[in-house]
Amino acid sequence: QVQLVESGGRLVQAGGSLRLSCATSGRSFNTYTMGWFRQAPGKEREFVATIGWRNSITAYADFVKGRFTISRDNAKNMVYLQMNSLKPEDTAVYYCAAHRDPRTIAVRTATEYDYWGQGTQVTVSS
Numbered sequence: 001q002v003q004l005v006e007s008g009g010r011l012v013q014a015g016g017s018l019r020l021s022c023a024t025s026g027r028s029f030n031t032y033t034m035g036w037f038r039q040a041p042g043k044e045r046e047f048v049a050t051i052g053w054r055n056s057i058t059a060y061a062d063f064v065k066g067r068f069t070i071s072r073d074n075a076k077n078m079v080y081l082q083m084n085s086l087k088p089e090d091t092a093v094y095y096c097a098a099h100r101d102p103r104t105i106a107v108r109t110a111t112e113y114d115y116w117g118q119g120t121q122v123t124v125s126s
Contacts, residue, residue, distance in 0.1 A: 019080055033053065034072060035049065037110055051072055095117055
């Protein structure tokens with residue numbers, strides 16, 4: 001069983017930065033594709049970023065390109081989301097997710113992910 005625990009969310013001013021962390025458990029973490037999603041009140045969960053088991057394979061939603069960076073440390077079983085130039089519209093609960101099949105890369109659809117964390121709240125004030 002894989003467990004994901006997000007942390008790092010908090011209140012920040014527009015233009016600021018945050019780094020979200022996702023601690024994972026499970027022997028096969030190194031082969032999972034990992035993703036970050038977010039959900040704002042009254043809206044559907046949306047894709048933010050994904051990273052394959054090889055760090056060179058990443059994909060981002062258009063609205064975060066150039067501002068957010070996803071990374072992973074397989075030795076520590078950690079996934080990160082560095083968020084810069086934050087905007088009020090980035091306010092949401094951010095979720096970490098794991099996709100078991102390493103052959104599938106750039107996974108953008110929430111239903112394709114097998115495991116989810118409980119989420120961490122990010123609030124950006126204007």
